Amino acid sequence: MDNYLYREEILDHYKDPHNFGKPHTFDISSMQYNPFCGDEIELFVSTEDDTVRDIHFKGKGCAISLAAASMLTDFAKGKKKTALTKFSQHDMLDLLEIELSETRKKCALLGWAVLQDCLK
Amino acid sequence: MKDIKKQFPIFQNRQLIYLDSAATSQKPVMxxxxxxxxxxxxxxxxxxxxxxxxxxxxxxxxxxxxxxxxxxxxxxxxxxxxxxxxxxxxxxxxxxxxxxxxxxxxxxxxxxxxxxxxxxxxxxxxxxxxxxxxxxxxxxxxxxxxxxxxxxxxxxxxxxxxxxxxxxxxxxxxxxxxxxxxxxxxxxxxxxxxxxxxxxxxxxxxxxxxxxxxxxxxxxxxxxxxxxxxxxxxxxxxxxxxxxxxxxxxxxxxxxxxxxxxxxxxxxxxxxxxxxxxxxxxxxxxxxxAIGMDRIQEHEKTLTKYCMEALQNVDGITVFGPRDLLARSGVVSFTIDGIHPHDAAQILGDMNICVRSGHHCTMPLHTRLGVPASTRASFYIYNDEQDIDAFISGIKKVKKIFQSK
Structure with a gap:
């Protein structure tokens, strides 16, 4: 189909999200909620020294928010915490490779905001 | 009601399918x-x-x-x-x-x-x-x-x-x-x-x-x-x-x-x-x-009936509100199985089909209905059956995008 926003990679992540579900063990978790659309994302992070050893998420929401969270968990796994705290909103939007309106940026950045909260 | 659209300058943009009059109406030249x-x-x-x-x-x-x-x-x-x-x-x-x-x-x-x-x-x-x-x-x-x-x-x-x-x-x-x-x-x-x-x-x-x-x-x-x-x-x-x-x-x-x-x-x-x-x-x-409020109501009732019947033929659609058309105004809110209302409204929007998604300033009602959000199409005097046809084919396209793999 010709709708670039909903390109195949986004839809794949939405339908079959990576690292989805609450793991048995984790070190840090955080949840955020967007009352305007009812989207919610919860992240579970396991760390080893300064490294994100494992990361999972669960939640519900639109294709953009769920695909973004899924792609973010793939990206964050194995990265240094210090590097991830420098991972900006702009970087997150780049990771998705789609043009988003201001309204939809909130969807894309929900998981990112939860991750930043976990790294605090 | 046929020539009414012509009296609204915004519809000089012929691509525009405006189905969000419950949010705000368009303005006639008068x-x-x-x-x-x-x-x-x-x-x-x-x-x-x-x-x-x-x-x-x-x-x-x-x-x-x-x-x-x-x-x-x-x-x-x-x-x-x-x-x-x-x-x-x-x-x-x-x-x-x-x-x-x-x-x-x-x-x-x-x-x-x-x-x-x-x-x-x-x-x-x-x-x-x-x-x-x-x-x-x-x-x-x-x-x-x-x-x-x-x-x-x-x-x-x-x-x-x-x-x-x-x-x-x-x-x-x-x-x-x-x-x-x-x-x-x-x-x-x-x-x-x-x-x-x-x-x-x-x-x-x-x-x-x-x-x-x-x-x-x-x-x-x-x-x-x-x-x-x-x-x-x-x-x-x-x-x-x-x-x-x-x-x-x-x-x-x-x-x-x-x-x-x-x-x-x-x-x-x-x-x-x-x-x-x-x-x-x-x-x-x-x-x-000049049009007459009775006629306006009748026109919207016809459109609502047309829209509800067309939606019934699309799988996976849940329409909220009264089934009884007599108890119903020209507002049709719905959800599509497996597709978030924001995604539906966005894809429709990309086709210039203007509907609204979200909680429509009725959060307690959405909680009562057990859904976080819905997509809403709403009609007014300038809408016609072609608008609804475009909307229904838009919904089908939304479903196709989400089903394709």
Whole structure:
């Protein structure tokens, strides 16, 4: 189909999200909620020294928010915490490779905001 | 209704499929011209200007007040108060009548299907006064029924009932006349405030037949500009109420020691009101009257029926609101299995099909329905069956995008 926003990679992540579900063990978790659309994302992070050893998420929401969270968990796994705290909103939007309106940026950045909260 | 679209300049963009009139309506050239004529030929502040254009502007505002009164069949023009929005009109009643009349132990009643603007003010007033805030549920037909009123309202302790005429999410037309008659029979002291923001643009509304105490609506949903709203209230209530805002135009006499307030309607219209907005509202009413409110309602009913039937043939669609078309206005809210309303609205939007997704300022209702959000299509005089065909094929495309892999 010709709708670039909903390109195949986004839809794949939405339908079959990576690292989805609450793991048995984790070190840090955080949840955020967007009352305007009812989207919610919860992240579970396991760390080893300064490294994100494992990361999972669960939640519900639109294709953009769920695909973004899924792609973010793939990206964050194995990265240094210090590097991830420098991972900006702009970087997150780049990771998705789609043009988003201001309204939809909130969807894309929900998981990112939860991750930043976990790294605090 | 065939040539109506041509009278709306925005539809010169032929790609535009506008199905969001419950949020705001488009404007006909007649309304735009009226505003332009005001600014170009008699722009002046109203009251006390002793020159021709000021007198003309003052006269125009009072003419529109009479026009509005006639449009909703109010007894007197001074029962029409111009506000900036329907929301401000509800707040006016809450801050003046509400604060004077609601005490600890009283009950304030509203319904689960209210727009936040007729919900939050009463919730906050109840909280402030230590009154009980009672939210009525709807019945299985997504309506507020007489039985529901009789079984669930404590008529003795209830002071005010805030209820919508037509739900902006469900499209439900509540049987207001019968509901208010029930209230009058049980306790004539109870005051009823009606949110008619989705009713006045779409059907004939008669405040005397309804026998409501307060009724609010906004101009921008009925072809007029944004920034103009109307409060209708029975004269006796308005006379007893304290002013809402203090300032110019609402006084009779001001001295250092004291101020006496103006009579109706000026007491409630402090500051320079939205004259251009009022002019636009007058033109909008003329436009609607020329078509006829009965015809408008009939037209929207036809479109709603067409849309509901077409949606029935698409798998995985859940439509909210009454099945019974007689209890339904031109609003169709729905969800699509497995597709978030934001995604649906976005893909439709990319095709220039303008629908709305979210909670439509009815979060308690969405919680009650068990969905975080919905997608809403809403119709008005300029919509036709081709718009709905485009919408339905848009929905099919949304489904295709999400199914393709």
């Amino acid at each position: 309304v735009l011209d009226a505003v332009r004529a005001y600014y170009e030929s008699y722009n002046a502040n109203i009251h006390r200007g002793l020159y021709p254009i000021a007198e003309q502007a003052t006269k125009k505002v009072e003419e529109v007040r009479q026009k509005v009164a006639k449009f909703i069949n109010a007894r007197r023009p001074e029962e029409i108060i111009f506000t900036k929005s329907a929301t401000e009109a509800v707040n006016l009643v809450m801050y003046t009548w509400g604060r004077e009349n609601i005490d600890q132990g009283d009950i304030v009643v509203t319904t689960i299907m209210e727009h936040h603007s007729n919900f939050v003010p009463w919730q906050q007033l109840a909280k402030e006064k230590g009154a009980k805030f009672h939210v009525l549920d709807m019945d299985e037909n997504s309506q507020i029924s007489i039985l529901n009123f009789q079984a669930n309202i404590n008529f003795k302790k209830t002071k005010i009932i805030a209820i919508t005429y037509i739900s902006n999410m469900l499209g439900t037309i509540n049987p207001l006349k019968e509901l208010i008659a029930t209230v009058r029979k049980e306790n004539p002291e109870i005051v009823v405030i009606v949110d008619a923001a989705q009713a006045v643009p779409h059907k004939p509304v008669d405040v005397q037949a309804l026998d409501c105490d307060f009724l609010v609506f906004s101009g921008h949903k009925m072809l007029a500009e944004t920034g103009i709203g109307v409060l209708y209230a029975k004269k006796e209530l308005l006379e007893a109420m304290p002013p809402f805002l203090y300032g110019g135009d609402m006084i009779r006499e001001v001295a250092i020691e004291k101020t006496t307030f103006a009579g109706l309607p000026n007491k409630f219209e402090a500051g320079t009101i939205n004259i251009a907005g009022i002019v636009s509202l007058g033109a909008a009413i003329d436009f609607l009257n």
